[in-house]
Amino acid sequence: MENGVKGTVTPLASVFPVEGAQKAAKRVQETLANRQKELDYVHNFVVDNTNLVNLVQRLPDELSHDVMVPFGTVAFFPGRLIHTNEFLVLLGEGYYVERTSRQTIEILQRRGKVLQEQVDSLKATIEDLKIEASFFDTTAIEAAEGLVEIREDCVEESPLEERANQSGVSKSVGSFEDNTKDATEDEEYARMMARLDELEKVELAAESNDEDGDEDFCSSISPHAFDHHLSDEHQLMDSVQQTEDKRAINTTTEYPLQNIGLKQDFVKQSAQIEDLGVPLMPKEKPISVEKPLLSPGLRKKVDLSTASRTEVAEDKSTSYRSETGSNSSKAFTGSIVEHTHGLQTKSVGQTTTSQPSKPVSRFKMQKGGR
Amino acid sequence: MDEIRENKVQRFEEFIDCRLKPDLVRAIAERDKVFEQQKIFLDLKRNIENLEKNDVTSLRTLVNLGSEVYMQADVPDTQHIFVDIGLGFHVEFTWSEALEFISKKEERLDRQIEEYTQLIASIKAQIKLVYEGIRELLELSADRSY
Numbered sequence: 200m201e202n203g204v205k206g207t208v209t210p211l212a213s214v215f216p217v218e219g220a221q222k223a224a225k226r227v228q229e230t231l232a233n234r235q236k237e238l239d240y241v242h243n244f245v246v247d248n249t250n251l252v253n254l255v256q257r258l259p260d261e262l263s264h265d266v267m268v269p270f271g272t273v274a275f276f277p278g279r280l281i282h283t284n285e286f287l288v289l290l291g292e293g294y295y296v297e298r299t300s301r302q303t304i305e306i307l308q309r310r311g312k313v314l315q316e317q318v319d320s321l322k323a324t325i326e327d328l329k330i331e332a333s334f335f336d337t338t339a340i341e342a343a344e345g346l347v348e349i350r351e352d353c354v355e356e357s358p359l360e361e362r363a364n365q366s367g368v369s370k371s372v373g374s375f376e377d378n379t380k381d382a383t384e385d386e387e388y389a390r391m392m393a394r395l396d397e398l399e400k401v402e403l404a405a406e407s408n409d410e411d412g413d414e415d416f417c418s419s420i421s422p423h424a425f426d427h428h429l430s431d432e433h434q435l436m437d438s439v440q441q442t443e444d445k446r447a448i449n450t451t452t453e454y455p456l457q458n459i460g461l462k463q464d465f466v467k468q469s470a471q472i473e474d475l476g477v478p479l480m481p482k483e484k485p486i487s488v489e490k491p492l493l494s495p496g497l498r499k500k501v502d503l504s505t506a507s508r509t510e511v512a513e514d515k516s517t518s519y520r521s522e523t524g525s526n527s528s529k530a531f532t533g534s535i536v537e538h539t540h541g542l543q544t545k546s547v548g549q550t551t552t553s554q555p556s557k558p559v560s561r562f563k564m565q566k567g568g569r
Numbered sequence: 570m571d572e573i574r575e576n577k578v579q580r581f582e583e584f585i586d587c588r589l590k591p592d593l594v595r596a597i598a599e600r601d602k603v604f605e606q607q608k609i610f611l612d613l614k615r616n617i618e619n620l621e622k623n624d625v626t627s628l629r630t631l632v633n634l635g636s637e638v639y640m641q642a643d644v645p646d647t648q649h650i651f652v653d654i655g656l657g658f659h660v661e662f663t664w665s666e667a668l669e670f671i672s673k674k675e676e677r678l679d680r681q682i683e684e685y686t687q688l689i690a691s692i693k694a695q696i697k698l699v700y701e702g703i704r705e706l707l708e709l710s711a712d713r714s715y
Contacts, residue, residue, distance in 0.1 A: 247635060247636060248636060250635070251634065251635045251636050251638060254634060254635070255634070255638065258640070263643075266632070266642065267651065268630055268632060268642045268644055269632070270613070270616065270650065271609065271612060271613045271616065272609055273609055273610070273613060273652060273653040274613055274650050274651060274652045274653070274667070275650070275651040275659065276628075276644045276647060276649075276650055276651070277644070277646075277649065277651070278630075278642050278643055278644035278645065279642065279643050279644075279645070280632065280640055280641070280642050280643075281641055281642065281643045282640070282641045283640070285640070285641065286634075286638055286639065286640055287631060287638070287639035287640070287641075288637070288638050288639075289637035289638075289639075295639075303638060307636070307638075310636075
């Protein structure tokens with residue numbers, strides 16, 4: 200993590216108390232058991248209905264059947280079933296109707312459909328309850344394990360300054376940059392790969408935990424149909440692979456390396472972009488909540504966004520761009536699109552078009568490009 | 570001393586709630602079942618007496634095939650009736666034999682009801698006893714506090 204980062208560490212147990220989650224899980228289990236009983240009950244009706252249909256079908260085969268005719272509940276008379284094709288069916292509310300065997304079967308089949316619909320709806324309810332129960336179970340387990348939720352403020356200035364100091368970039372562009380570039384490129388590359396791995400792991404964990412955070416995340420960055428990007432972000436985090444968005448991410452990850460070369464300009468520009476980005480900070484916070492490890496990596500993207508200052512100056516969504524630029528520290532999606540455009544406009548030997556998703560090739564291309 | 574009393578009071582209450590009251594509920598449920606049986610046999614007796622009175626030799630009924638679907642059934646000879654005497658046995662009776670059986674059955678049912686009623690009464694008495702004990706303890710401890 201970068202120095203000077205302020206943040207809060209919230210144990211998940213405080214948000215979802217362990218006992219509360221367990222109690223909720225129990226309640227859901229009970230409801231689930233009740234629904235299961237109802238399902239069995241209705242299922243019995245379905246079975247009875249099917250049996251009755253078979254019986255009604257077979258009865259007209261004979262003129263009369265010898266049966267034991269019940270007389271109350273505890274007594275029988277030996278007797279015969281007569282008029283074997285005539286059935287008296289109760290339609291409900293005291294209405295009876297005389298029907299033939301075939302008509303009775305039709306009535307029973309219609310009843311069977313209604314019962315089947317009930318069964319299906321009960322099954323759907325049970326499925327939902329099962330999902331809810333599993334969610335509560337996992338939450339209870341995680342809260343008991345002491346999972347923490349880390350929120351960090353996105354501090355944009357200091358890292359850049361630190362970078363400027365670290366990379367030792369003076370105000371003069373040129374050979375000095377080239378020398379430092381090669382040396383720091385490898386370091387950056389190694390660091391980026393390590394960060395990406397960490398981020399992937401966090402992403403996997405965060406996905407299961409922070410559904411709310413995800414929603415906030417989406418809502419905060421949602422404006423221009425970036426929702427699909429946002430949903431992709433998790434995948435992006437997991438595997439910085441290509442889709443077009445992913446390509447953009449790759450391009451953005453390139454930026455740190457490139458920034459090293461173009462530091463002094465970016466340092467100047469970063470201030471502008473940070474100003475633009477500052478108002479957007481509150482929005483970004485929910486995003487940063489989920490991905491603590493992302494923020495350091497994303498900070499690099501902030502640098503990248505500073506690189507795309509021309510993009511900021513550009514068109515349709517300058518604020519949007521800055522938003523995406525500043526969001527790039529938190530989320531890939533917005534910045535990804537922006538940066539690709541910016542990259543192409545910048546075209547400082549940056550290989551935007553031919554970006555394969557693999558970072559290796561990108562860096563190679565960077566090296567080749569330079 | 571007060572603590573001991575309070576403990577006792579609590580134990581008595583628990584005993585009532587966990588032991589005596591469920592027992593009472595169960596006994597009442599069993600007695601209700603026997604009441605139902607009694608009612609069934611009473612209805613059967615009335616029907617048979619009706620048949621005898623009207624000299625009904627054959628009758629037409631509607632038989633429930635399941636899910637309230639009825640079919641006509643004809644009983645040609647009503648002289649012989651099969652009655653469930655318990656343990657899964659059905660015995661073929663004539664009317665008079667059936668009536669005799671039903672009266673014997675009713676006697677037995679009445680005795681069972683009597684037993685259940687006594688059991689219920691004793692459980693109720695025990696509950697009352699424990700309540701009185703609790704009240705004594707509470708009153709005494711209330712007195713002590715002054």
